[in-house]
Amino acid sequence: DISGILQGYKDSITPHTWQMIKEQTQEWVDVYSNEDIYEIMRKSPDNILCLGILVQRSEEAVTNPTKGLKLLNVTNTIISYDSFINAMNVAKNDLQQTQGEFTILNDLYCVAGALSNEQINAVIPLYINDEHMKRIRILEGIWLGYLYTLDSYGYDKQQEVAILKLLCEIIQQRTDTQRQKQILFELEKVCQFIINESQGFKTAEQYGEKTYEKLLNRLVLVNSQEYDLRIPLMIGYLKNNVTSVLLPVYYEYLRQQYQNKYNKRSLETKQIVENLVYGCEAKHQTMTVSTNNRDNITIINSDPDYIEKSYIDYYHDELCEPIQLLKEKINNENQRLIVSDAIEVDYIKSLLSPIPDFIKNLLSYCQIDEDYIGKHLDYAHLRWELLVTFYYLIYSDTNSGALQNLPKEENILSVIDQRLQSGKEHVVDYDYSTENIRLVSYVALNCKTLEGFAGLMRKYCSQCRGPLFTEIFKQLLRPDDNENDSIAGKITKKDKLIALITNQIPTTTTIKLFYNMKNYQRQLYYNVRMDSLYEFINNNEVTEIQLHHLEKIVVYCRGRSTLPDRKSRKQRLHCYVLF
Structure with a gap:
């Protein structure tokens, strides 16, 4: 009983807490009703203050919230949820449109913001105070459902994941005004609650907390091309652990780029794998075995x-070495040497992609050195990352079961080396000159x-x-x-x-x-x-x-x-x- 719970929260607020809320009245005012946060919370047990934004929705927002909603503009408009819904209903009735027609609604179905040129068609709640956050938590399914589907009953767990991408987009479009910093701070606290407390986020089938943990541990993610990497970046940021997630996100970004660029089982991909294992200047080791056969024949003419x-003897046991009639040249292509110590850093660097803008933006927002990733790259681990991507994910197209048991960093070179060369054998060549053919055929015929x-x-x-x-x-x-x-x-x-x-x-x-x-x-x-x-x-x-x-x-x-x-x-x- 949501209404009963909300009323219970309101009734339990102490006079001291009400006084603290009253002190926030000048900062948090609904631009439509002119009611401040104190009046809104006193008047109704289920109304909340939100930030107005302009978004573009597609039909995909229903089934894939991360892809189906795109931020167009961030405003400074503070509006209560009730005022927003009432204004949107008026706009809808005036246009005689029905909910769900996203194409028309994106263009026309919106309301004016605080400034003359601002438009909003979606809202996100702000934390403001603990009692206000209790309402947001209970009403989470309602405001999330409306945000993504224009339907208060359209909630899905994946919306709790998708809102992290929306937060990243808001940070990217931020201004450096003190007011917007204040608004962003309150919005981040709402998202922090979602990742730390919400069961919907923790149990989301795709790209929730479990996927984040896999990313940190560098396990292969199923359908990783669909994973918007702004989500784990925001999770790390909200957990106050952004530096620990920067490199994993960048590695996963490289993996997505390579999988989109290179074809499966292509010669180009195989060449990259061989360069990573054997080095760019790898050569086939050749062993030549020669014998003084003619001298042996002269010595043993008595028999x-x-x-x-x-x-x-050789026919009955191939380990017995017969008298060599011809010089052997064994081309052993299996003996390409693994480059285990001297990592070819320049070659690995040539494969890297530039740091994407969404990472650069967060580095700037967090006041972290823009060259942080470049300074902290571990090229031994990076070679493991590249081999997993190019060999297991692209070249050999390994099934999902095998991807959960990939070789460790210390033995991946030997494992791939064995697989690359398992089908090759020693190639023995002889000098088939006319004289040598005559010699061997004479022995065979006699x-x-x-x-x-x-x-x-x-x-x-x-x-x-x-x-x-x-x-x-x-x-x-x-x-x-x-x-x-x-x-x-x-x-x-x-x-x-x-x-x-x-x-x-x-x-x-x-x-x-x-x-x-x-x-x-x-x-x-x-x-x-x-x-x-x-x-x-x-x-x-x-x-x-x-x-x-x-x-x-x-x-x-x-x-x-x-x-x-x-x-x-x-x-x-x-x-x-x-x-």
Whole structure:
């Protein structure tokens, strides 16, 4: 029962308190009724004195108070709530308009202020004294609802948050007159009550006290682009803790700017992340491993099978290092070094945006050094802020659940480094000169065991492509095997070719596999396909071969065109389905 509560407050005011209120009469007078604060509070238990302002409302004010109401002008007009409502009702009736038509009401539905050129269409209560504030607290839902929706029953918790943005706008439009400083002081005390005592503010679903605490702790805010940063700035100011909120607000401002400017998963964003982790001059560490292979071969000539034995061991255990036939060059792109100590301050500064006007304005209002933020920037923490924004929020587009468990400042570099490079492997390059190809292919063709041959191919042709693989494949296709070799149980070219095609070596000899089969047609089919492939490669002058083990065994070749009327010598890519 609001009326009963208000009447109870009025009845409980002591004579001493009434005398104190009476002493404020010269400063606080309703310009419409000419009644002072003492007369207003004596006459009615539910009337309050307010500051008149001119605002622009949109339909969005109903659902999003922060966005839906914009301050146009601050006046020095002091008017009681009852006088304001009565004057607005007269203006409404004269214009024959209905409430809720914001577009027309913004332009025409307003009343005159204290000065001839002043207009007001909204009011905000002033603290003035404790007994007056009790009325404001009880009537909070009514005056807030009307302020944002032109309906005394249009209250919503978010309006208690949105009024902080309105306070910031009033401070921005302030004048330095003593009267306006006095009015602002009383208005700030009303807003202080809201953030310290009001349950509506504390339980607001969006951008209330919980969001403010997340901002201070630098937790990621959901839909942060919608968060008007004047709200947390005002909360910090009203809590007499403005210096503790300046940097968090600026960091969040940067985050909003970056999210609006950069595209998700873009190369530009990835480059920024890499520059922050590895530095702008980061280089890939390259390791070259070379061996005196030819000297080794000369020394061990007394054992002609020594090389092959080393590759047999390598086939069974890749940790065993075989005799190196070719010089290795390992390009290890994973070894980019993290810049952990020497922070590139100049690069970080190049990413920063200027201090926004709403922060500058408050610095001036609070008489704080305008370069306060620049002097207190912690670049180690700022790098963490930038990495969270550019990597987690923009580049990788992390889901909201994962954003609540972000790495700490001390380990974010290693976490992002691991993610950026997890898909990369050592890239081993060899010098595939004509001489080197001839050497390795000679060893491969003369291997006496499939294990030795398989170890050699795993070492130098693991991808089943390249000039060395092409040469060995073509050599194995040539039908010049001695039939007596197969009868004697020796490993033949056909055995090695089958090992390549099937990507495995049998546990028994290929003589039993292919020559003693019950189904002779399969052996015939194999021979026909091999002969056909050999003819295909020769006819098309194939220079590159790739073997893919899919559901079907496919040989990809690069050679001349197979069309009879095509005179061009430009090479074409051919696909030959073997099995």
